[in-house]
């Protein structure tokens with residue numbers, strides 16, 4: 001097995017000059033004597049194929065250069081391949097994206113030089129991975145997934161990408177104005193809840209939507225999904241509680257319920273809202289979500 005790193009870089013992630021960044025990254029890796037091979041993604045979800053080939057060739061250490069979308073696809077490639085146990089594989093991230101929510105849970109700075117120092121130290125955590133099944137697909141997630149308002153925003157974000165970080169705010173405003181709540185039937189453990197719902201969120205890590213926190217007491221290695229059911233929240237509630245969306249205090253709001261569980265099913269009754277996983281639109285309608293405890297190693301700050 002190779003101890004060398006295989007880099008998968010998304011040249012279109014973020015809004016920085018990638019070829020300049022790539023030169024700097026290679027230089028910094030060489031300075032630290034970190035041995036690597038690399039490939040650039042040429043189309044959306046190309047990461048999955050590149051990971052598959054790298055693992056087949058014997059690589060067990062993968063660096064994802066990009067944003068949350070790139071990392072999400074690298075994780076999916078690892079979970080879908082059949083050559084190695086996923087817990088024998090390690091992922092490190094050199095952030096390039098505009099949002100980069102996964103790195104925030106582990107205090108990995110959005111800075112190439114510091115990210116490479118962290119890779120050099122190679123402190124690892126064996127993290128849980130979520131499994132989300134829709135009517136016609138199975139997708140893995142490493143950060144946060146959900147359906148309803150958050151799915152609407154992620155979908156809107158695609159069309160507003162050119163606005164950079166402002167796109168999150170614009171999408172949020174569009175959601176406030178146009179998103180219509182749906183009745184969700186939510187089934188988990190011995191419970192069945194039926195409620196008008198703004199969104200239901202499934203967390204492994206803490207942050208989504210560009211730094212917002214909707215989940216409570218997150219633990220990324222306990223084998224449990226941190227579920228938040230945001231019920232009848234309205235526009236005014238969201239606007240008045242804006243700072244709490246970022247501080248995480250929103251989970252104490254009386255219109256929110258939080259649970260920890262291993263598996264959950266959500267059936268929207270009155271519409272087919274968008275489903276998102278790690279900031280990527282996965283589909284619409286009903287979802288079934290499970291968790292795989294301690295599935296992949298990630299390089300994190302210590």
Ligand SMILES: Nc1ncnc2c1ncn2[C@@H]1O[C@H](COP(=O)(O)OP(=O)(O)OP(=O)(O)O)[C@@H](O)[C@H]1O
Nearest residue numbers: 013014041042043045067068069070097098099100
């Ligand atoms: N060469 C490519 N051409 C088009 N799409 C690509 C290419 N390479 C990767 N992608 C896709 O780009 C998507 C978005 O990338 P990513 O999320 O990493 O960047 P970002 O949007 O800038 O960052 P963030 O999500 O953190 O804001 C991913 O779904 C990925 O599959």
